[in-house]
Amino acid sequence: MSEQISRHLQSGAALVVVNVQNPEQRLDISREMLDCKCDLLLTHDGIRSD
Template sequence: MSEDHIDGNPSACCGGCQNGANPRPRLVIGIFNDADSASGVARKLRGTAHAVCVLSNDEPLLAQDFDGLPPLSLMGCGRLYQQVAAQLELGASIVVVDALSPEQQLGFSRVFLESKCDLLLTHDGSGAKHAD
């Protein structure tokens, strides 16, 4: 990811996810303080989701196994990248799911909440632009 893509302000989106010509994923991200809980949710979702990956602080973010999800898709938004990287530094285990529709995104979010994730993030990079 280029240095100019991330603006250094974790509270604001850099806008890069809306400017790319490539289609962006619709992501649901569950952050867990317990690695076993993260692994259990990932196993549960692997039967229904297009791509599921589990990230840990064992190795750098870009060296993680993204299991069907291109790493740059996760980093398509500087704000999202910063949030995930910060949680990994704190020792969290993170489950990232690529949802193919808004209905799947909602369903996966429910699974994370029912599994008592510590933090739930969603990102709709499907191309819908928002007003500044």
């Protein structure tokens, strides 16, 4: 997967990183990105330990 991302970046793609507080926000942002016809959408459901 990282090779695919690297190729996209080398061809001029933009990388957007969004940090949200809950799963509902993550879903909303994912839907918005897909509606904008993004080529690749990666999500990560991590637990932050502060």
